[in-house]
Amino acid sequence: MIVRLRNPERQIEAPGPALVSVVLERLGIDREGVLVIRNGTIVPGDTRLEDDDEIEIRPVISGGAG
Amino acid sequence: MKCTVCREPALIDLRRHNAAFCGEHHSRFCRDQVQRAIDDFDMFAPDARVLVAVSGGKDSLALWHLLKALGYDAHGLYLGLGIGEYSDASRDHVLAFTDAHDVPLVEIDLLDTFGYDIPTGAQASRRTPCSACGLSKRHLFDSAALDGGFDVLATGHNLDDEAAVLFGNVLHWQTEYLARQQPVLPAGAGFPRKVKPLVRLSEREMAAYCIINGIDYQVDECPMSAGNRHLAYKEALNGIESRSPGSKADFYFGFLRSAADVFQTATDDGSEPVPCETCGAPCSGGRCAFCRLVERAGGEPTMVRVDAPTRRSDQGGPT
Ligand code: SF4
Ligand SMILES: [Zn+2]
Numbered sequence: 001m002i003v004r005l006r007n008p009e010r011q012i013e014a015p016g017p018a019l020v021s022v023v024l025e026r027l028g029i030d031r032e033g034v035l036v037i038r039n040g041t042i043v044p045g046d047t048r049l050e051d052d053d054e055i056e057i058r059p060v061i062s063g064g065a066g
Numbered sequence: 067m068k069c070t071v072c073r074e075p076a077l078i079d080l081r082r083h084n085a086a087f088c089g090e091h092h093s094r095f096c097r098d099q100v101q102r103a104i105d106d107f108d109m110f111a112p113d114a115r116v117l118v119a120v121s122g123g124k125d126s127l128a129l130w131h132l133l134k135a136l137g138y139d140a141h142g143l144y145l146g147l148g149i150g151e152y153s154d155a156s157r158d159h160v161l162a163f164t165d166a167h168d169v170p171l172v173e174i175d176l177l178d179t180f181g182y183d184i185p186t187g188a189q190a191s192r193r194t195p196c197s198a199c200g201l202s203k204r205h206l207f208d209s210a211a212l213d214g215g216f217d218v219l220a221t222g223h224n225l226d227d228e229a230a231v232l233f234g235n236v237l238h239w240q241t242e243y244l245a246r247q248q249p250v251l252p253a254g255a256g257f258p259r260k261v262k263p264l265v266r267l268s269e270r271e272m273a274a275y276c277i278i279n280g281i282d283y284q285v286d287e288c289p290m291s292a293g294n295r296h297l298a299y300k301e302a303l304n305g306i307e308s309r310s311p312g313s314k315a316d317f318y319f320g321f322l323r324s325a326a327d328v329f330q331t332a333t334d335d336g337s338e339p340v341p342c343e344t345c346g347a348p349c350s351g352g353r354c355a356f357c358r359l360v361e362r363a364g365g366e367p368t369m370v371r372v373d374a375p376t377r378r379s380d381q382g383g384p385t
C-alpha cells in the first residue's frame with residue numbers, strides 16, 4: 001500500500017494486507033502521536049488495510065501551529 | 067472496534083477513557099469535555115463574548131467550532147506573523163473556516179500594522195523567532211481582547227500542550243512559570259481574562275475532531291518550530307502514555323490539584339508593574355518589551371492603552 005507521511009511530506013510503500021496497528025508498529029510510529037486516514041476517514045487500529053489501499057499517517061503532535 | 071455509546075463502528079479509541087467512539091459520539095465527547103472545563107474552572111458565563119486566538123491549526127479551529135456548537139458568542143482573532151508560505155497557508159485555512167461557518171474574525175497583520183514580521187523582528191531584536199513571536203502574540207492578543215471589549219480571550223492549548231509545558235517547567239524547576247500554569251488567568255488592569263477550554267482534550271482527539279467535522283486545518287508545521295524542546299517533551303510524554311494510558315492527564319490535573327498553590331504563594335514577590343510609556347501595557351518600567359521590539363525592527367509602536375497595569379511575566383517557548 002502507499003503510505004503518505006507528513007512533516008516533511010513524503011510517500012513510502014508498505015506491504016499489505018495488514019492491520020493499522022501492525023503497519024504503525026513496523027514503521028516504529030507511536031500510535032499516540034498519529035491518526036491514520038483512508039479516503040478522508042479515520043481508521044482505527046484494528047482495521048485491516050489492503051495492499052492496494054492508500055493511507056495517510058498524519059502526525060497530531062504540533063510544536064508550532066497550535 | 068465498536069462505539070461505546072451506539073455500537074456502530076468506531077473511528078477512534080481513547081484508551082485513557084477506556085472508550086471508543088464513532089464520529090458523532092466523538093464530537094459529543096469533545097463538546098462535553100469543553101463544557102466541563104468551562105464549568106469546572108469557572109472560565110466564562112454562557113452569555114460571554116469570547117475572543118478565540120486562531121492560527122489555522124487544528125486546536126484553535128476546533129476550539130472555535132466547539133464553542134459555536136455549544137452556543138457561545140465566539141469571535142476569531144488571527145495574527146499575520148509574516149512567516150513566508152506557512153503564514154499564507156495558515157491564513158487561508160482560517161478564512162476558509164470563517165467562510166464555511168459564517169463567524170466574525172478580527173485580523174491583525176504584523177507587517178501592515180507595526181512594520182515588521184517575525185523573521186525580521188527576531189533578527190532585529192536578537193531574539194529567537196519563537197521568543198519574538200510569543201512576545202508579539204501575548205501583547206496583541208491582550209490588546210485585541212481589551213480593545214474589542216471581549217469578556218475573555220480563549221486559546222487552543224490542549225492537554226498535551228499543558229502537560230509538555232508542565233514537564234519542561236518541572237524538569238528545570240521554573241517556579242515562576244509553574245505559578246502561572248493555570249487553565250484560567252484572571253483579568254487584571256491591562257490584562258484580559260485568559261482561558262484554555264481544551265485542557266481536558268488531547269491533541270489526537272482534537273485532530274480527530276477536525277477530520278470528523280470536515281475542518282481543513284494547517285497540518286504543516288511552522289518552519290521555526292523544528293527541533294524545539296517542547297516537541298521532545300511531548301514525544302517523551304506520549305511514550306509514557308502509550309504504556310500507561312491516562313498518565314498525561316494524571317500529571318497535569320494532579321499538579322493543578324495538589325501542587326500549583328505552593329508555587330503561587332512562593333513566587334509572589336509583590337512587585338507592581340507600571341504602564342509602558344508608549345502603549346500603556348503593563349511592564350517593569352520605561353517601555354514594554356513589545357514596543358522595544360517594534361522600534362528595533364524599524365516599525366512604529368502604536369495602540370495607546372489607558373488601563374493601569376498588573377503583573378504578568380513571560381511564559382516562553384513556542385506555541
Ligand atoms: S513555532 Fe510557534 S512561536 Fe515559534 S515562530 Fe512558529 S508560530 Fe511562532
Ligand atoms: Zn456512536
Ligand SMILES: [Zn+2]
Nearest residue numbers: 342345354357
Ligand atoms: Zn509598550
